[in-house]
Amino acid sequence: MDFTKDHIDIRDAISKLCTQFDGGYWQRCDRENKYPAEFVTALTKEGYLSALIPSKYGGSGLPLSAGAAILEEIHKSGGNAGACHAQMYTMGTILRHGSEEQKSKYLPKISSGELRLQAFGVTEPSSGSDTTSLNTTAKFDGENYIINGQKVWTSRAEHSDLLLLLARTTPIEEVQRRTEGLSVFLVDIRKLIGKSLTIKPIRTMMNHSTTELFFENMPVAPENMIGEIDSGFRYILSGMNAERILVAAECIGDAKWFIEKARNYATERVVFNRPIGQNQGIQFPIARAYSKMRAAELMLRWAAGLFDQGQNPGEEANLAKLLCSEASWKAAETCMQTFGGFGFAEEYDVERKYREAQLYQVAPISTNLILSYLSEHVLDLPRSY
Numbered sequence: 001m002d003f004t005k006d007h008i009d010i011r012d013a014i015s016k017l018c019t020q021f022d023g024g025y026w027q028r029c030d031r032e033n034k035y036p037a038e039f040v041t042a043l044t045k046e047g048y049l050s051a052l053i054p055s056k057y058g059g060s061g062l063p064l065s066a067g068a069a070i071l072e073e074i075h076k077s078g079g080n081a082g083a084c085h086a087q088m089y090t091m092g093t094i095l096r097h098g099s100e101e102q103k104s105k106y107l108p109k110i111s112s113g114e115l116r117l118q119a120f121g122v123t124e125p126s127s128g129s130d131t132t133s134l135n136t137t138a139k140f141d142g143e144n145y146i147i148n149g150q151k152v153w154t155s156r157a158e159h160s161d162l163l164l165l166l167a168r169t170t171p172i173e174e175v176q177r178r179t180e181g182l183s184v185f186l187v188d189i190r191k192l193i194g195k196s197l198t199i200k201p202i203r204t205m206m207n208h209s210t211t212e213l214f215f216e217n218m219p220v221a222p223e224n225m226i227g228e229i230d231s232g233f234r235y236i237l238s239g240m241n242a243e244r245i246l247v248a249a250e251c252i253g254d255a256k257w258f259i260e261k262a263r264n265y266a267t268e269r270v271v272f273n274r275p276i277g278q279n280q281g282i283q284f285p286i287a288r289a290y291s292k293m294r295a296a297e298l299m300l301r302w303a304a305g306l307f308d309q310g311q312n313p314g315e316e317a318n319l320a321k322l323l324c325s326e327a328s329w330k331a332a333e334t335c336m337q338t339f340g341g342f343g344f345a346e347e348y349d350v351e352r353k354y355r356e357a358q359l360y361q362v363a364p365i366s367t368n369l370i371l372s373y374l375s376e377h378v379l380d381l382p383r384s385y
């Protein structure tokens with residue numbers, strides 16, 4: 001596998017685009033809890049958010065590794081792709097499992113930016129990581145599916161036109177396996193908000209535009225169901241390896257940002273008449289964070305390469321997410337420690353990036369659940385839940 005041709009042109013272009021959105025921009029968004037609309041618009045205009053959509057539907061038809069390069073560079077520049085990354089992986093559900101009619105109707109408009117597919121509603125307050133026990137129902141009334149229930153942590157719902165929604169179409173008692181009886185809907189939420197759909201923002205420790213959704217008899221036309229009824233869990237699962245690889249790339253971008261920031265500060269900051277980076281107590285943690293980042297980066301490139309070859313590499317995607325999120329967290333802690341008191345000051349961006357990097361230990365899948373996957377599916381240990 002040749003890692004040297006890793007989308008250098010795309011990386012350079014993203015890096016240049018990100019210079020328009022400096023630390024001050026991200027600090028303002030963070031302080032005001034504001035969606036980085038200008039940044040998302042710039043990415044959309046340049047076609048980066050439709051990089052993975054086939055050219056037949058107006059996208060660039062690039063492989064997953066190109067999407068990973070885009071997200072990595074955004075994070076390496078000090079920005080955050082959380083405002084828009086979902087579009088890259090949620091559209092995969094439509095692409096792989098949608099009808100030709102659905103693809104032709106939605107994908108070109110998503111490519112052009114006319115429609116935003118940023119919201120992905122799976123998690124519920126009572127089910128959490130145990131997705132198949134979710135309680136949101138979709139019942140057919142002869143004309144529409146009527147959705148009732150609640151989602152939590154549905155990020156970017158206020159900044160999206162479309163929502164990819166997982167709901168139960170057959171009661172859990174009536175299916176042989178818990179994974180059956182769930183269906184995926186592509187919901188155009190624009191006309192439903194304030195009527196049968198209520199969106200409530202959740203304030204979080206970082207700026208992530210996440211929300212709670214409440215559905216009260218929300219009608220969704222049958223033609224908005226993706227694929228076959230009751231098979232939705234499989235469709236959502238099939239997109240998870242891509243999601244994990246893309247998120248791992250964001251983590252590697254973060255790790256690189258923290259390491260560079262720490263290295264520069266350690267070189268410039270003079271205490272006791274010498275740069276703090278001259279002390280091995282400061283340089284060794286940075287060197288260790290670097291080594292962890294490089295090792296994790298190899299797994300990321302390996303997983304993305306396998307995906308690009310047409311495989312769906314569960315083990316490697318999970319390993320990449322685990323190792324890259326741990327590498328970014330290690331680098332985040334090292335950077336904070338290197339900055340000492342100044343790490344806490346908003347103007348250096350370290351505390352913001354530190355808060356943002358913590359998320360990847362929990363979402364889109366928590367570290368424990370990845371370890372559980374590796375234990376059961378790779379090491380063949382007994383299933384724990």
Ligand SMILES: Cc1cc2nc3c(=O)[nH]c(=O)nc-3n(C[C@H](O)[C@H](O)[C@H](O)COP(=O)(O)OP(=O)(O)OC[C@H]3O[C@@H](n4cnc5c(N)ncnc54)[C@H](O)[C@@H]3O)c2cc1C
Pocket residue numbers: 119120121122123127128129130152153154155156204208210359362363364365366367368369372384385
């Ligand atoms: C900012 C943010 C944005 C998000 N955006 C979205 C989104 O857009 N769409 C969406 O659908 N979801 C989203 N999520 C939800 C996210 O995917 C979940 O938070 C995550 O999957 C964990 O679920 P939970 O929070 O319910 O934790 P829980 O399932 O309640 O778990 C709590 C803790 O217990 C551990 N745990 C649970 N069961 C086990 C077990 N069997 N073995 C070992 N440990 C276990 C978990 O690892 C975790 O550490 C978001 C979350 C956050 C915080």
